Amino acid sequence: MLRPIDIQNKEFDKKIKGYDCDAVDDFLDVVIQDFEQLYKENAGLKDKIAVLTDTVERYKSMETTMQKSLDAAKQTAADLKNSAEIEARAVLNQAKQNASRLSRQIDSEHEKKQQNLMAVQAEINAYKARIHALCESITKMVDAF
Numbered sequence: 775m776l777r778p779i780d781i782q783n784k785e786f787d788k789k790i791k792g793y794d795c796d797a798v799d800d801f802l803d804v805v806i807q808d809f810e811q812l813y814k815e816n817a818g819l820k821d822k823i824a825v826l827t828d829t830v831e832r833y834k835s836m837e838t839t840m841q842k843s844l845d846a847a848k849q850t851a852a853d854l855k856n857s858a859e860i861e862a863r864a865v866l867n868q869a870k871q872n873a874s875r876l877s878r879q880i881d882s883e884h885e886k887k888q889q890n891l892m893a894v895q896a897e898i899n900a901y902k903a904r905i906h907a908l909c910e911s912i913t914k915m916v917d918a919f
Contacts, residue, residue, distance in 0.1 A: 778810035 781802060788795070 776809075778806050778813055781806050781809060 784802075786792075786798070
């Protein structure tokens with residue numbers, strides 16, 4: 775690509791019927807200034823494009839990373855949900871088993887207490903019968919006296 779310094783350093787051969795050197799030099803000075811300004815602007819725009827391209831690439835990389843993180847989070851959430859459901863079923867089954875076992879124990883203890891109560895009632899009835907018989911025999915003894 776042509777640079778402003780190349781225009782400035784350009785030398786032309788001089789001929790007898792040529793252009794006015796001063797006019798050509800003045801025109802070239804204007805061209806050099808405009809070209810230099812465009813050249814700098816072009817370089818600045820290239821730099822800006824490079825920066826913007828880097829920024830876009832960085833954002834694309836961040837987007838990819840965020841998408842991967844989001845996918846991993848979704849998978850982790852699904853795994854946690856499945857694990858929680860499995861654990862909940864296990865806890866529920868264990869609770870049902872414990873409740874069933876405790877229910878059988880309570881029924882068994884209730885049956886034993888019921889049997890003990892009946893035995894105590896039988897003893898009480900036997901003592902009543904003895905006391906009643908004893909009272910009758912005392913009454914008969916008192917009557918016989």
